[in-house]
Amino acid sequence: MLPALIPVIPFLSAFILMLGWKQLSRAAVAVIGCGSIALSAAVAIGIAAQFAANGEQAIQQHVWTWLQAGGFRAGVDFRMDALSVVFVLVITIVGFLIHVYAAGYMHDEPDYSRFFACMNLFVGAMLVLVMADNLLLLYFGWEGVGLCSYLLIGFWYKDPANGYAARKAFIVTRVGDTAMGIALFMLFQYTGTLHIQNILESATQLWSKGDPTITLIALLLLGGAVGKSAQLPLQTWLPDAMAGPTPVSALIHAATMVTAGVYLIARTHTLFELAPAAQTTTAVIGAITLVLAGFSALVQTDIKRVLAYSTVSQIGYMFLALGCGAWSAAVFHFVTHAFFKALLFMGAGAIIVALHHEQDMFKMGGLKKQLRAVYWVFLIGSASLAAIPFVTAGFYSKDQIIWLSWSAAGGHVGFWLAALLGALLTGMYTFRMFFLVFYGDIKTKVHHRPGNSMMIPLYILAVLSTVAGFIELPHTLGHVTLFSNWLLPVLPAVTVLQESAILEWTSQGLSALLALSGIGLAYAWVVIHPKGMVDFLEMPAILWFRGFWARGWDFDKLYDVLLVRPYVYLSRINKRDLVDKLYTGLAQLMQWCHHMLARTQSGLLRWYILGVVLGAVAILSVLIWRIYI
Amino acid sequence: MNVHPTTAGMLLAGVLFVLGLISILVRRDIIFMLLSVEIMLNAAGLAFVVASSHWGTADGQVMFMFILAMAAAEVSVGLALILQLYHQLKTLDSDEASKMNG
């Protein structure tokens, strides 16, 4: 089967949906929209199976030569290796589930067709991104998903706020893309190609470990990744991106697109291995981000923003893993995260619809009884996110990262501590949200329950976010390494420095303990809320901090003051274009000369005679002067 | 003090010329302006005569004849015009004749 089909099918259906935006009935739209993803999912699975069967390195396909000019060549070539397969599967399967969910969620939306068109377009672009054989094509997907994210965040365009959120997302990510673009130029300059495999091969010959050039390139690539994956310092767009419909948040801003950065780094891991500095930077960024985002998530009131910040935080974990050289761990966490975060988002979506588009958690509560089904799936999701030991996928993936952040080659005890702190925070904010929503007394009435089309995907994801963990178990319990083995041909195994079961146990124990204590704190805070705790939280200093964190550590304000305002101000004052003044001034000067001279044409004969005489005098005097002096 | 006669003659002509020039500048009455132009012309004529006497050729004198003739013609036309103008402006002040400017 042809890999090209996988992205082409969604593109095709997107095209159909765009053209048929008037003619097609809702049912037809839904069928085409979801069906196409299902189809490409089927193809993907087929290819994956075939791939697994005849364990070849990769399946390649050259579709056509995109452009070729003066020694530069880039084709529309697809390449599926272990890494791509993982991503493709997650994208198509989770994507399909979300589409099905969306079919229900968006049911009374007038622009049904436009929505699915964009969603399909996104899936297609995302697939191109992960299947691209050269960086230019990857960039194509990269920008394509950016576009779709823009279109979908601003889907409800009538509210200007959404539009601005969409714009912000696009521009902020574009900043990262610029860095990435420059990285591409440099790579071409040195390797003479943008074909990923060739680059990875020639890189090792071209650069020694720690060579400044490769470090720069890696850092620039990291810039791109940071932009897309909403890591520090470009994380500010993601929380605002929640303006989009919930399925969008689930698909783009949780499961797939935001992990493109992870994919990019994993894909070009060779370059990062050559540039330890860059790799460490990655880890540091990841560590800081996951903590900061954790704090922010802790104090949000909007349920979707909590999830948004938690996404940022979880991707921070992935970056941390990448930075420590634990490639497969990062990808593993991506998989599990895709499952449980999609689950949580869609659960949140179900709640929001149920409560008449109410997103404020403090206006929810006591939903345990009314939305029992949602309650259960949400619980599973939260548990997985909070990494409750042994039963959840989240535990296995995250625990692996926590452990490796210390023990791996690129690891450091500081990272480890940050990861642990993150675990505590995760537990807290997750279950703060959970308790706020489902416990306490009812504040808003449920006006309609989510239908099957919305619930079935949730069930499936609930299952996945539980069992998915068992494909990779740590040494201490079971030691299953299906996943890392699968990725082995692409991503080298992590080099662990201290192979000691005791240490690993302690690490795991600690993380589990912290997660649980986090949950406990959340329970105390939200459900019982003892006096002392309330007082503590009401302390002015703490209040200030809560506000500070809620505003995402005021990064927005910072950028606003540093970049946005100056630029806008400058362009505003220069609206009339100062350069033009130069020319208008010249014109005025000419006018002035005219008026001055026009005076000499007084019409008086005497005056004219005087003119002639003066002329005569001038000429004569010049002559005399020239001769005698 | 012995100046070469030619030089002296030329100087005289020059002085005449400048006199005419000055008077045309200071006069506003058109007739007088015309007169002063005539003076200048005659100064030029004088210069020619002097020059030709210097070279001992007749060209200068011939030229002077021409000048006289031309001056006469000019004055005749000029006076006619002035008459015409006087009919319209009821004055000989040249400053009145400044309807066109700019």
Next chain:
Amino acid sequence: MSFADFISLGPLITLSAAVVVAMLLVAAWRNHRMVYGFSLLAFMMALTAIIPAIKYIPHAIPPLLVIDEFSLFNTGLILVAGFIILLLSFNYFEEREERKEEYYLLLLLATIGALVLVVSRHFMSLFLGLEILSISLYGLIAYLRTRERSDEAGIKYLMLAALSSAFLLFGMALVYAFTGHMDFPGIGVALRQAGYLPVSVMAGFGLMLIGVGFKLGIVPFHMWAPDIYEGAPLPVAAFIATISKGAMLVLLIRFYQDIHGNDYPMLWWIVAIIAVASMFVGNWLALTQQNIKRILAYSSIAHMGYILVAFLSGVQTGLEAIAFYLVAYFITSIGAFGVVIVMSSSLQDAETIADYKGLFWRHPWVATVFTAMLLSLAGIPLTAGFIGKFYIVMAGVNGHQWFLLFMLVINSVIGLYYYIRLVAAMFSVPAPGEQTMVTPALPMAGNITLVLLTILLVALGVYPTAMMQLIQQMMRILV
């Protein structure tokens, strides 16, 4: 007077005879149509009289005159120009003046003066021609007696012309006093022998330059131009703009060549300063001028400046450029004045830009002609003016006059502004209810003449080769 002399002077003699006959005719029987027809005939005969004269060139009639390709070419040019002006005159005077006949006498006389200037290589002939031209011009300018402006213009011209010829004469006297010669070659030789320019001769040239500069209307002797153009009858204005300037320019070139002006950097410098000043002053004055006659006057000042650039380039190409430019300039100016003439009603000349607003939508052909003329003045392709300007720039580059060229470029841009302003006015969409005051006469003869001029203009702009070859071989005898 030999037969050769007689033939060579054919055009002059024909015209002179014609004047006498015309005078008698008028005395005998006043009839506008007849005199008009007769003077047309005279011009044609004079033109035909050139053909036999070609056989004898170059033919000198010492000491006063010389007939060579150069003078013959310009004779032809002047005669053709005069002919066209004559064509345009008939209706203009028919509607305006009760005594039209003398106009033709004066015009013929003035033309004779110009022709004398063209063939003269001696102070006397120069002076004679100049004065014949000037004095008949006094009459022409003031011809429309009923118009106050006409008289005013006449007086001004008279005074200034007399003044300038006084300067000219005195200058001549000085030169003569030093060199002992009044014929140009003689002067040239004398100066060559002297090897330097004594102050008296210098001063003489300076004073002569005033006389010449006045006729050419170059800064600072330009002030008369707008008033005269405005006050004089339009055909006369056209005459002044073209023939009198052209003749004087020809004379200047001849004189300059004969005295080897290029040997004296002093002269070069003075003329250069004058050229630059003329360009700027002319264009600046025209910039927001509302009266079209005055605009044409100012633009002609600037154009004289352009011509001087070629003149100063000091290369063969420069003289060719001048000759070509003169042709283009003659066509263009006469065309422009022609448009104003046909646009003018008997009551009032169409001289303000307002009269031309939206003309294109009322009388497309007239507007097209005028546009063509203006674009030619601006030096836009497809017109003779473009080739002319190109030729001048070429000469300048050839002579490495980068500074002058730069000035020229700047000025062409300034100039563009007011030409395009006129064009814009003609093409602008007139507001409803907005009505122009003049109702154009648009006589048949005039229109045909204009169309012919336009065709000529474009022809020269698209295929100038023939004219260039003519000019080239005629220029060979100079330098």
Next chain:
Amino acid sequence: MILLVLLLILFVAALLSWIVAAKSNLLCRWIALGSLLINLVIVLVIWVNHTTTADRWWYNFRVDWIPHFGISLHLAMDGLSLLMVALTFFLGALSVLISWKEIDKRVGFFHFNLLFVLCGITGVFLTMDLFLFYFFWEMMLIPMYFLIGIWGHERREYAANKFFLFTQAGGLLMLLAILGLYFVHGANTHVYTFDYFDLLNTPMEPGTARWLMLGFLIAFLVKVPAVPFHTWLPDAHTEASTAGSVVLAGLLLKTGAYGILRFVLPLFPAAAVEIAPLAMLLGVIGILYGAMLAYAQTDFKRLIAYTSVSHMGFVLLGAFAFNEIAYQGVVMQMITHGISTGALFIIAGALYERIHTRNLKQMGGLWTRLPLMGSAVMIFVMGSLGLPGLGNFIAEFLVLLGSWQANQWLTVFATIGLVVATAYSLRIMQKVFFGPCDRQYTLPDLNMREMVIIVALVIVIFWLGFHPQPVLNTSQNINYVVR
């Protein structure tokens, strides 16, 4: 010969349409459209036949014009010319179509001018004689002046004059340079000619070369336009009628870029290399400055106009990078900018016909009423911010990739230009189509004619985005120019 025919068809059609208009406007429009389509077909046929020819110059046609000066009517076509001419006829046909309803007064004269401009532009792209080049260069100005000055918006005469004076000033400098070159060549070889091929690699000392090159360069910089010579452009583009804007943005600017590629670089290679950093700097300034101004505008057309300044900066950047990749990028950019900006102007015009304002503040929420137009704008806005899959991306990517080899820092800044481009591009969508819709009355969405135009443009821009190879191959055989 065929090239002369191309010009003659336009010229005759111009006169014909003017005459015919007296009888019937419709016929006049059809004549204009027909002539352009015929030419387009001719050019496409030529293209198809010459995709693989080895020799660089096709249909070299030469007859003496003014032998006295060594001026000849010399036309020839190579890949670059071909692409430009094809673009000319394509956009030309579209501009006739968009004027179908918009221009209802003085139709004949309008089409006369339109075709005349196109004729001049075609001449500029085809002529291989410098005098002839200058001739055409000037010839396109007058009709363009009328297109702006007669059928434009409120301040049309001001804009027209500004445009005219700017380009004329540049043109005259070029004339000086051309003549200088003419005489330098003549002095060195005693062959006085304006023929391009003879003047190529004229031996001259660096000083002269520098000045002459400057003469050409300034003329072209004014046309391109590069900061600080750009201020005529926003006025002209804003005030011109839609067709006028399209021709200006799509074609007239290209003549400047074309001039740089065709004349400045090949005639004065050494001097061009000297000036290169400065020129690239100007390009980058143009990119950023134009983008900044565009961001501030409230007039839709003015905004688009300033984006042109920004985009043409890439042309300058790439042209002076002196490597083939950048060169190909420049050619691409010339074409794609013509398409995308032209499209934006067309839509701006269509919008103006509907809501009678160009003021962004009075728009908003139009997507509800005009979804088709909205999607079209979305596509071309994405083009202008350089989204992969659209032609502009190919162009800008190649330019940057090439200029990176030449000058890293400038390229970095140029790349930042992409971010600011995003800012202003998305601002268009935000202000025009997003937000609440205060208009209750319904607006007609794109009608059939407009659909045809837009679809044509969309197809082309996507084609250039996904399969630019034909174009790149065609422009390839000029690469020695930059060596």
